[in-house]
Amino acid sequence: MKKDEKYRLLTEQIKALIEGETDSVAVMANVCAAIHETMGFFWTGFYRVMDGELVLGPFQGPVACMHIPFGRGVCGSAWEQKKTLVVPDVEQFPGHIACSSLSRSEIVVPVFSQANEVIAVLDIDSKELATFDETDRQYLEGICKLIK
Ligand code: SME
Numbered sequence: 343m344k345k346d347e348k349y350r351l352l353t354e355q356i357k358a359l360i361e362g363e364t365d366s367v368a369v370m371a372n373v374c375a376a377i378h379e380t381m382g383f384f385w386t387g388f389y390r391v392m393d394g395e396l397v398l399g400p401f402q403g404p405v406a407c408m409h410i411p412f413g414r415g416v417c418g419s420a421w422e423q424k425k426t427l428v429v430p431d432v433e434q435f436p437g438h439i440a441c442s443s444l445s446r447s448e449i450v451v452p453v454f455s456q457a458n459e460v461i462a463v464l465d466i467d468s469k470e471l472a473t474f475d476e477t478d479r480q481y482l483e484g485i486c487k488l489i490k
Pocket of ligand 1: 416442467
């Protein structure tokens, strides 16, 4: 199945899965599990904005760093810039935080509140270089918009 088609089905599955759920941690837990299982990524998870820093939230994959300051690493930069960052080679990203030496490329998508504040970021890591492209960005942004 093409990536595009996988994401289309995944988005439908996630919509049904989180319908009516108001607890954001429960939603993030099932969203990252669904993405991880369907797409087979190396690490898929959320960092939540808590008291001015990012704190590790629901995730799938190996253990990871628990606190990330504003503006630091790919996650902190996506939060600061309020936009998705696609990093084809983490070694080329200044200040990249290496939770795992196996991670080679990543994408970080902010999750926004109704008031347009970043409340969390979705971070996905790959063991291969240049895994993420415009298709990933588009669908993952769509999925993050479903999270309230
Ligand atoms: N690499 C991320 C840190 C989080 S871990 O990859 C799970 C970053 O630079 O923000």
